[in-house]
Amino acid sequence: MLFSYLRRHYKVAMLFLVFALVFAAVLSLYALEAEAVLYAALLCFCLGLAAFGFGLRRYIARHKALRALMPNIELGLDGLPEPNGAIEADYQELLRLLYAQSLAVRSESDGARRDMADYYTLWAHQIKTPLAAMRLLLAENGGPNAGLLQGELLKTEQYVDMVLQYVRLSGDVSDLLLRRCDLDPVIRGSLRKFARLFALKKLDFSFTETGLTVLTDEKWLAFVIEQLFSNALKYTDSGKISIYAEGETLVISDTGIGIRPEDLPRVCEKGYTGTGGRADKKATGIGLFLCKKVLTKLGHSLELSSKVGVGTTVKIGLARSEARFE
Numbered sequence: 001m002l003f004s005y006l007r008r009h010y011k012v013a014m015l016f017l018v019f020a021l022v023f024a025a026v027l028s029l030y031a032l033e034a035e036a037v038l039y040a041a042l043l044c045f046c047l048g049l050a051a052f053g054f055g056l057r058r059y060i061a062r063h064k065a066l067r068a069l070m071p072n073i074e075l076g077l078d079g080l081p082e083p084n085g086a087i088e089a090d091y092q093e094l095l096r097l098l099y100a101q102s103l104a105v106r107s108e109s110d111g112a113r114r115d116m117a118d119y120y121t122l123w124a125h126q127i128k129t130p131l132a133a134m135r136l137l138l139a140e141n142g143g144p145n146a147g148l149l150q151g152e153l154l155k156t157e158q159y160v161d162m163v164l165q166y167v168r169l170s171g172d173v174s175d176l177l178l179r180r181c182d183l184d185p186v187i188r189g190s191l192r193k194f195a196r197l198f199a200l201k202k203l204d205f206s207f208t209e210t211g212l213t214v215l216t217d218e219k220w221l222a223f224v225i226e227q228l229f230s231n232a233l234k235y236t237d238s239g240k241i242s243i244y245a246e247g248e249t250l251v252i253s254d255t256g257i258g259i260r261p262e263d264l265p266r267v268c269e270k271g272y273t274g275t276g277g278r279a280d281k282k283a284t285g286i287g288l289f290l291c292k293k294v295l296t297k298l299g300h301s302l303e304l305s306s307k308v309g310v311g312t313t314v315k316i317g318l319a320r321s322e323a324r325f326e
Helices: 002-029 034-075 086-141 146-170 183-200 218-234 274-280 287-298 319-325
Strands: 179-182 204-207 213-216 240-246 249-254 301-307 311-317
Touching (some): 179 183, 183 204, 183 218, 218 240
Antiparallel strands (some): 179 213, 240 249, 301 311
């Protein structure tokens, strides 16, 4: 703090020293005794030192006041110290204008985000009605392509759910409801949704019951599992998909195309599709991003390992929620 103050006022100190030397020189020209000259210089030095100490004390006090204001800057600028001169007053007025402008921009942005969230939430709920009607018509009328159409309809419903969950996660509050639940019924419910797609792609799946009871949000965890099933189905053309537990870790593995080593650290980033996603042309880079974000909110972990041409293994660590919430 001392060196900072010296750098700020070194010109004044130099000027004061010059004045003291001029004063001493004038006294010596009048043939005064050296003792008188030194005494006058000493008085000037003492006065200057006192002024320096007083200024340093005010400088430290103002510095502390500004530092104390920083943690609560979003609450307002009422704690600013009194300006020391017209220049500081101008700076503070400029700061207040910028602060007011930032509040206006933030308010406008929040309003636009809320409007967008309301629109997409309404759209996601409304579109479920025609989708349900389409599913009913397909079940009643059948046809040679009914199975394929139902598979595509399932994908459409999943994309609608993805939009809805994305909007919810982007909000300030998400509807998380943590409670103990059996994991196996959640997995079986997700498998039933994708059973037709498994059949259409002629893929085998192996589900070994976990017997786990976890502290989680059943709906959000089901959303994550379904996203992982969807990814596994999308990138697996032959072989099987396996679901089992390793301790308190849920494992979902496939025999798909795999993920390149350079893509693996970034696959959970928003919008990152990787080499496989760019080849697919339909990947959005949102699915794993949402899975990671949801699991983080739930207190779970997500770990991916993969080998190109062999397959991908996804591990959901469920034990962390127990340590975090109990």
